[in-house]
Amino acid sequence: MLANIEVIEALEQAEKLGKMITESEDFKVYKNRKKALYEDRDAVKLMDDFSKMKEHYDDVQRFGRYHPDYSKIMKEIREQKRDLDMHDTVAIYKQSETQLQTLLDDVSEIIAQSISPNIKAPRDGIALKDSGSGCGCGSGGSCGCQAS
Structure with missing residues (x-):
């Protein structure tokens, strides 16, 4: 029973932390710039064109x-x-995205270090990146053909 209460308390604290992040200035800037990005017709056209070209x-x-x-x-x-x-x-949006990612990385690191100095926290969004080379040409990634 005690473990369940501790888990519930940890989840409540995590919810509070998540709310603090979504109320942060970095998140607000990110959200506004994302909205501006999708309202910019030129940027949307460039993204659509790039997505189509990415299929090729x-x-x-x-x-x-x-x-x-x-x-x-x-x-x-x-x-x-x-x-x-x-x-x-797009450049402005990417800057705000990087700033928000830095905040999330810092929070992750603080949490990890508060548990143990041996716990490694991901930096620079590395947890979201593909661990493979991303190269599909069969050269083992040595050709540098990855576009994204």
Whole structure:
């Protein structure tokens, strides 16, 4: 019974912490910039175009350099990614996303260290990233063909 009460109390504290984060300035800025991003027609068009090109990119990655459109698709995906990343609204949104991720990483680290100095907390959103190379061309990732 005691373990159940402790678990319930820990869950309540976690809920309070989550609420504090969603009420933080970093989260509010992130939410506003995300809204602005999806209200910016140019940015939405760039994201849609990039998503469509990413489908072609994924197809090309299955065959690698042997795909007939390899060079064309690789060039286009890099250009579209650059255009997307350089768009003001997208860049501002990504900055706020990074700031919020830093806050979440800091909170995770504080919680982990309060339990034991041996517990490792993920940094820079590493828990969300794919552990594989992301390369589909069969070169083992050495070619650097990953677009995202």
